[in-house]
Amino acid sequence: MGKVSTSAIFYRRGIPNNQAGFGAAVQGNYSIVQPQYLFNVNRSVKKQIPSTVPSAPSTVPSAPSIVSANYSSGIITVTFTQGSNGGSPITNYLYLINSPSYLPCSPAQTTSPLSISQTLSPGAHSIQIKAINAVGQSNPSSTIIFSV
Numbered sequence: 228m229g230k231v232s233t234s235a236i237f238y239r240r241g242i243p244n245n246q247a248g249f250g251a252a253v254q255g256n257y258s259i260v261q262p263q264y265l266f267n268v269n270r271s272v273k274k275q276i277p278s279t280v281p282s283a284p285s286t287v288p289s290a291p292s293i294v295s296a297n298y299s300s301g302i303i304t305v306t307f308t309q310g311s312n313g314g315s316p317i318t319n320y321l322y323l324i325n326s327p328s329y330l331p332c333s334p335a336q337t338t339s340p341l342s343i344s345q346t347l348s349p350g351a352h353s354i355q356i357k358a359i360n361a362v363g364q365s366n367p368s369s370t371i372i373f374s375v
Contacts (some may be wrong), residue, residue: 235307353370
């Protein structure tokens with residue numbers, strides 16, 4: 228009786244739902260009886276192939292598009308069209324008013340319109356917004372000018 232240690236990949240039928248399975252790493256003793264090989268299998272590792280295709284990874288959202296911005300009694304109301312969420316829910320928006328720094332809406336807001344509490348002096352003001360999801364921030368919206 229000889230000893231064999233080999234690796235093999237084989238197809239296995241009969242897994243539920245007509246899925247295919249594969250196994251590897253067969254070891255054992257063999258003997259020749261007639262022209263057959265008999266194995267005492269010590270180990271077989273099996274892995275089931277998933278039946279679903281993994282989804283595409285999420286990305287940052289696409290830029291929202293501001294429709295209008297209005298100011299009344301210390302509240303800026305920004306109406307916008309939301310872009311794609313990139314496969315991950317929008318968790319908040321950032322806004323930029325006459326400043327180089329974006330600020331998050333607080334409390335978090337996830338739909339149009341945004342209500343932003345801000346004291347502004349009379350005159351023309353500019354605003355941009357960005358969407359945020361679990362992956363990151365969108366590009367900024369176009370700038371819109373509104374009057375106080």
